[in-house]
Amino acid sequence: MRAAGRASHSRLRSVKSGILRAASGVASDTLERALMTRERKIYWVKTATILCLIPVLVYAFGSGPPPRRTGAPGDRTCLDSGCHVGTSIPDSGAIALSSSIGDLSYTPGGARQRWTVRITDAQARRFGFQLTTRLASNETSGQAGDLNPADTATQVICENDQPKPAAGCPSSAPVQFVEHFQFPRTDGTFTFDWTPPATNVGDVRVYVAANGSVAGVGNSRIHLRNFTIRPATSVPPSPxxxxxxxVLQAFDDRARISPGTYVQVFGSNFAQNGANGRLWEGRDFNGNSAPTNLDGWGVTFNDIPGFVYFVRGGVSGAPDQINVQVPNIATTGNVNVVVTGPGGLRSNAATLPAAAVSPALLAPAGFR
Incomplete structure (x- = not known):
């Protein structure tokens, strides 16, 4: 009886060992061969135990994967690390990333953005994910910005596999990962927050790995995709x-406009080129045609460009100025004068009455 008890205890230990190997990722066919060698008398014990184990396998890492499973440089995925078994889908269109500001850009030191990851896979029943933000200049270990959960469906961990403290991840484990929390979702939508870097760090790379769990044990579809977040282009103020x-006639400083005469346009936010400004030069001409802009700055008269002779701006205590020859415009009615700048910049319109001629004599102030 004692020998029989020892034999029974040995069998149960063998069953336990086989189950632990299954939970550790031993291939199912190996497990099956091992189980087939067991005696028939413990068949029902094995069956019940394995059936209890299946939900554990199905919901493996239901509370979120370990760090560095995004497929980014220096990271693995849940397939090659053993978290899941299934198919890898690189550069997958099933992953979409959107931002509350409308486009994927950031302003250094700007406000927190609300990001949404959407995973679309008709074959999958449940979804999980992990995302990381890296400096394009150091995609292996350069953390870019700050990630935070927006609700209880996500969590943020550091690369040391600890929850991110309020003060941020430690310097020894700086890279952050936002991921699903508790159980995967059935709708494939996750929302969280990202705060841009305080300074312009150049492009930011976002790496996302999404798990679409298909019915059946060990049958996952791992979608991978990355995005680039660029610094917002600095838009200069409008002129x-x-x-x-x-708008004054260049020779007598009166508000008059007629075809062919020279006028001075005054304002602010014109070309910021200093006290000497910029005169037209030979290189600005196209044959006998005078330039209609200098370094992108011009003036239109009822949408007809004038011929720009001089541009100056950025002088403390003085207005910005453009000297321009009026083109061949109508000599009756009003004329809308608009300053144009690089990149499609346009000023407000100054409206003056047109005249057929506006004679004036250019002379030193003492002779006027």
Whole structure:
């Protein structure tokens, strides 16, 4: 009886050992061969135990994967690390990333953005994910910005596999990962927050790994995709023509406009080129045709470009200025004068009456 008890205890230990090997990722056919060698008398014990184990396998890492499973440089995926078994789908269109600001960009030191990851896979029943943000200049270990959960469906961990403290991840484990928390979702949508870096660090690379779990044990579809978040282009302020004495005849400083005469346009946010400004040069001409802009700065008269002779801006205590020859415009009615700048910049319009001629004599102030 004692010998029989020892034999029974030995069998149960063998069953336990086989189950632990299954939970550790031993291939199912190996497990099956091992189980087939057991005596028939413990068949029902094995069956019940394995059936209890199946939900554990199905919901493996239901509370979120370990760190560095995004497929980014220096990371693995849940397939090659043994978290899941299934198919890898690189550069997958099933993953979409959107931002509350409308486009994938950031302003250094700017406000926190609300990001949403959406996973679309008609074959999958449940979804999980992990995302990381890296410096394009150091995609292995350069953390870019700060990740935070927006609800209880996500969590943020550090690369040391610990929850991110309020003060941020430690310097010894700086890379952050946002991922699903508790159980995977059935709708494939996850929302969380990202705060941009305080300074312009260049491009930011976002790596996302998404698990679409298909019915059956060990049958996952691992989608991989990455995105680039670029610094927002610095948009200069629009040029503005001043309200008083905005457009003056160049020779007598009166508000008159006629075809062929020279006028001065005054305002702010014109070309910031300093006290000497910029005169037209031979290189600005196209044959006998005078330039209609200097370094991108010009003036239109009822949408007809004038011929720009001089541009100056950025002088402390002085208005910005453009000297321009009026093109061949109508000599009756009003004329809308607009300053144009690089990249499609446009000022407000200054409106003046047109005249057929506006004679003036260019002379030193003492002779006027």
């Amino acid at each position: 503005a023509i001043r309200a008083e004495q905005s």
